[in-house]
Amino acid sequence: MGHSVTVWDQRSEFEVTKDWNGIDQVVLRVPRGASARVSLFGGQVISWRNERGEEQLFTSSKAIFKPPKAMRGGIQICFPQFGNCGSLEQHGFARNRMWSIDNDPPPLHQHNDNDKVFVDLLLKPSEDDMKCWPHHFEFRLRVSLTMTGDLTLTSRIRNINGKPFGFSFAYHSYFSVSDISEVRIEGLETLDYLDNLCERERFTEQGDAITFENEVDRVYLSSPNVVAVLDHEKKRTFVIRKEGLPDVVVWNPWEKKSKSMVDLGDEEYKQMLCVDAASIERSINLKPGEEWKGQMEICSVPSTYCSDNLGGI
Structure with a gap:
């Protein structure tokens, strides 16, 4: 992986390496063997492995690991918009910019930081972004x-402007699954959703759980703070907990769209599912000096833990 250096502070240990493009990556490891890898390009989590070394995030075999575009997979930061509208690039610019390691962040007021390994990153707008x-x-x-081995992403966005602004946001998360046909999502039943395949028309979810038989591209609105992705074949469940993010995006491109995407294998839709903690329907608005916080925590547990009671995990 190239040159590396271990960085210490009072709270954590992490390793900084360079990828084959010379871009810094931060590797977080804990004693039991779990790890996460974060690229400073996009602030993107590109790997999350459990204590057995099994990768839990999907990355396409055709992913392009090179700026100026985000790599297909992992967890992308979508800011200041989700989707494609106006003069901004799709899903905003944060996922396509170089971040820096923040060595002097304000306190997060979190407890038990000694039980975690973490890195703080910082993004500020460039002159081109300001245009x-x-x-x-x-x-x-x-x-x-x-x-x-639980993974948490905590975002804080502060307005240091002289005027208010609004934005939308998503943690665009690619989960690795055994077979999309064997996967279901629990926690979104009876909710309204916007269907991006029907010009964002609003529908109400009718199923007991969400299962997959064709392309899905939906924004579930005002969702609960705990959602589960159950992988029947692997007997594994991803539990997603979120704060400050009322919506959930569910996306799988299925066969036809996969074949039109240069950075996704024709059959790879079977091994991936995007479930994003997001705020899309209503803009997040900040007055000068105000700060917004949004958090997503994901853990992987045996499916028997949570098929009956999501709240009890």
Whole structure:
């Protein structure tokens, strides 16, 4: 992986390496063997492995690991928009910019930081960013890994402008699954959703759980703070907990769209599912000096833990 250096502070240990393009990556490890890898390009989590070394995030075999576009997979930071509208690039510019390691972040007021390994990243707008989105902001991202291997992303966006601004946001998360036909999502039953395949028409979810037989591209609205992705074949469940993010995006491109995407294998839709903690329907609005915080925690547990009671995990 090239040159590496171990960085210490009072709270955490992480390793900084360079990828084959010379871009810094941060590797977080805990004693039991779980790990996470974060690229400073996009502040993107590109790997999350459990204590057995099994990769839990999907990355396409055709992914392009090179700027100026985000790599297909992992967890992408979508800010200041989700989707494609106006003069901004699709899903905003945060996932296509170089971040820096933030060595002096304000306190997060979190407890038990000694039980985590984490890194703090910082993004500020460039002159080019200001031309297409003229707002001064500071975006602080903490990526942390608990001793049991749970992954948490905490975003704080502060308006240091002289005027208010609004934005949408998503943690665009690619989960690795055994077979999309064997996967279901629990926790989104009876909710309204916007269907991006029907010009964002609003529908109400009718199923007991969400299963997959064709392309899905939906934004579930006002969702509960705990959602589960159950993988029947692997007998594994991803539990997603979120704060400050009322919506959930569910996306799988299925066969036809996969064949039109240069950075996704024709059959790879079977091994991936995007379930994003997001705020899309209503803009997040910040007055000068105000700060927003949004958090997503994901853990992987045996499916028998949570098929009956999501709240009891």
